[in-house]
Amino acid sequence: MHDILTLFSYSFMQRALLVGLLVAPCAALLGVSLVLRRYSMIGDGLSHVGFGALSLAFALNLAPLQVALPIVILAAFWLLHLSESSKMHGDSAIALISSAAIAFGVVVTSLTNGMSTDVYDLMFGSILAVGSDDLILSLLLSSAVLFVFIFFYRKIFAITFDEGFARTAGTNVRVYTSLIAFLTAVTIVVGMRIMGSMLISSLIIFPALTAMRLFRSFRSVTLCAAVLSLVAFGTGLLLSFWFSLPTGATIVLVNLGFFLLFSILEKLR
Numbered sequence: 001m002h003d004i005l006t007l008f009s010y011s012f013m014q015r016a017l018l019v020g021l022l023v024a025p026c027a028a029l030l031g032v033s034l035v036l037r038r039y040s041m042i043g044d045g046l047s048h049v050g051f052g053a054l055s056l057a058f059a060l061n062l063a064p065l066q067v068a069l070p071i072v073i074l075a076a077f078w079l080l081h082l083s084e085s086s087k088m089h090g091d092s093a094i095a096l097i098s099s100a101a102i103a104f105g106v107v108v109t110s111l112t113n114g115m116s117t118d119v120y121d122l123m124f125g126s127i128l129a130v131g132s133d134d135l136i137l138s139l140l141l142s143s144a145v146l147f148v149f150i151f152f153y154r155k156i157f158a159i160t161f162d163e164g165f166a167r168t169a170g171t172n173v174r175v176y177t178s179l180i181a182f183l184t185a186v187t188i189v190v191g192m193r194i195m196g197s198m199l200i201s202s203l204i205i206f207p208a209l210t211a212m213r214l215f216r217s218f219r220s221v222t223l224c225a226a227v228l229s230l231v232a233f234g235t236g237l238l239l240s241f242w243f244s245l246p247t248g249a250t251i252v253l254v255n256l257g258f259f260l261l262f263s264i265l266e267k268l269r
């Protein structure tokens with residue numbers, strides 16, 4: 001306990017913990033709906049867009065959040081438009097956007113400073129990169145996600161399991177889908193500071209898939225995913241600091257451990 005208290009006496013660890021504990025459950029809540037609607041790879045696609053946007057910000061010496069946030073949000077809406085088009089399926093749209101964004105980021109990086117420490121942190125995350133702006137944005141994000149899930153729970157439930165019925169019942173499916181895409185984009189941008197653009201999608205996918213090993217109802221899966229994301233992030237952050245491991249990768253491996261544990265419990269049950 002003394003070691004833990006000493007650990008969080010550092011200001012950068014306090015910011016990283018607060019941002020992570022706010023962003024991780026948001027990603028998990030959004031991830032349940034995305035996974036059930038077979039849009040789980042949207043986080044991966046948007047994270048690649050974030051890599052390209054942050055590469056551009058570093059090249060132009062601009063504020064990362066101010067550049068990445070609007071670009072990733074626009075990419076999320078464009079991705080929805082492409083996936084709803086009869087000429088292109090969702091996975092094709094994600095592959096198109098993610099590959100183009102990675103290529104753009106690599107070219108911009110090669111034309112500026114090359115593979116610097118900043119670019120490495122951009123790809124794989126760094127708790128030292130978390131600033132006060134990230135904390136404020138994560139507070140706003142968590143408030144927005146909780147508000148949406150509490151007050152529009154039935155609408156989200158309806159469009160997740162039966163979009164056609166929800167549309168017939170008078171629900172504006174496009175509005176709620178766009179809202180989820182918007183919140184996912186903001187979650188990706190904020191979470192990339194800790195997890196990195198290559199690993200942030202794990203916060204969306206792993207908790208939802210893990211919770212589905214043991215639970216079947218939408219509410220129980222949602223609650224379990226949120227709790228798992230909190231525990232996995234806190235555990236991964238502590239382990240990464242104690243053993244000098246990359247933070248984002250350690251959190252992903254902790255999530256993987258929970259997934260394997262829940263899979264074993266599912267088999268035993």
